[in-house]
Amino acid sequence: MADTPHFLPLDLPASAVTAQVMDIPLRFTQRRRWWMLLGACSTLLGLFVVAVIVLFTRGVGVWGSNTPVNWAFDILNYIWWLGIGHAGTFISALLLLMERPWRNSLNRLAELMTLMAVCCAGLYPIMHLGRPQYFYWIAPYPSTLGLWPQFKSPTAWDFFAVLSYLLVSVLFLYIGAIPDFAAARDRAKGRGQQLFYGILAMGWRNAATHWRYWHQAYRVIALLAVPLVFSVSSGYSFLLNLGLAAGWHSTVFPPYFVAGAVFSGFALVALLACGVRRLLMLDNLITTRHLDMLGRLILATGWLTAYGYLADVFMAFYSGEAQEREVTLARMIGPTAWSFWLAIICNVVILQALWWPWVRRHAGWLSLIALAVLVGMWCERYMLLVTPQTRDFMPSAWSDAYSPTFWEVALFIGTFGVFGVPFCLFLRYVPMVSAFEVKQALHRNREGA
């Protein structure tokens, strides 16, 4: 294992990196496994389409959410997916600014993950509307109704947050991939491939002037993306502050939500990194050191999230508010206690296995722990979101009647198809490792050595 800042062998030639990364989209070999993956994801996408058709024709009544539990799978999954997206920006932007060259092996797949996770998240608020065809009413435009969005509400902020985040993620991903598209264009043999990558590269020429402006632009967007991540995930914690339920007003919420978001996102990055290096045989570029680093990040952000659990529970009892205590007790010993304890088991207990270096470096074990974290984070969102609504201030409104319906669950499972199908296409057509940044890191290190 190479002991370099980029975790790659010091003598890895630049041409080998180009050949390996570019030949994946240009001369794709894993066709059988890829088609199987695409088939599975397409099935899920089909399920999503059916669930959406049922939802749109019969209305949101096909879901189990009903007074007092008005926010259930829709907002829960919106928060879950959006949180996952944050890790991609975190890896790409923050680690770029902190000059951690090992990020170059992971940033492309993390950015693609962000893009699709934000799309999955962004669909939910539209689907949970009673009349989804009017979703554009949340946008400020001079309408004949004479109305404007209510700008003092977090729900209006949220529209801007998701929209900005989606666009900034797309721009960051695309600007970061243009030089690699140009490399694919230059290496392509077939006319179709040359045209496809040629158009995507937009005539990029690797000129020093291009690089200078590119470097400036890339760093500027990275610098802007980092505070954006913090504002988006603290922004949706304000959505809960907006509600009049006890248990949604803890002051720890914004940082707690940021930590949880990045935590779940690192888990999915680790899962995808393990899958991608296996499917595309990128073991030499995404090394076990990279997995080790992802494991450490999961562990660290996991502890930040655990602090959130602790602070949230502590404040409930410290506050002296009977209602806060009631909600916290309902979370721990009520009918939805499974979600609280599953979150604790997955996010705190199982997580501790990552203290052992061999666990972090073993793709199989790391994937299992990452999967546990994703389940745990979903349960955490359930515990945070659903339980307080079952314990209203007025005991006569207490209800444990909420349970998700078939179409609610089907829609959620279907979003994995929304995530998976484009991701399969990216695996096939986009260079999954940022080859030019890897080459730059290799060059700089040789210089320094």
Added chain:
Amino acid sequence: MKTEPTPYGLLAEFPDAEALIAACESARAAGYRRLEAFSPFPLEELDAPLGLSDCRVQVFALTGGVLGAACGFGLQVYANLDYPLNIGARPLIALPAFMVVTFLLAVLFACLATVLGLFMLCRLPRLHHPLFDASAFAGASDDRFLLCLLAEDAHFHLADTRAWLAERADSVTEVWQ
């Protein structure tokens, strides 16, 4: 009517970054002003010999950010004045509540302006370029380092420049318009 092809420039190929940087410096010293270097990744050492020192992308970003903040804030003020709503007895122009959208639009506009600036300054998209016809050019996205001395340079002379480059480079090719 067949027109005489005009030279675009001479493309020289170098084995590594150091050779390219040295060649850029000596070309600059020899009086060449219209030159362009190509490398598989950003080389900050090239900025000085190529006379690149501007930060115009940052200017685009700043302009976009200020414009976005102004639009975001102006939009909310206008919307609230145009259709006043009493929201929990907050002031009509509630500055803290308006900061989120102001910030988000500042970031969004700054990013859009940055990308716009990048494309304008790089003169992209430009799907075809004379350099793409040179077979050596594709190496710049792999592991080769190239220097192109443009024919529009007052100092450029096809034979002399070619000889000058051949002393330093691995290979020299002519690029035609």
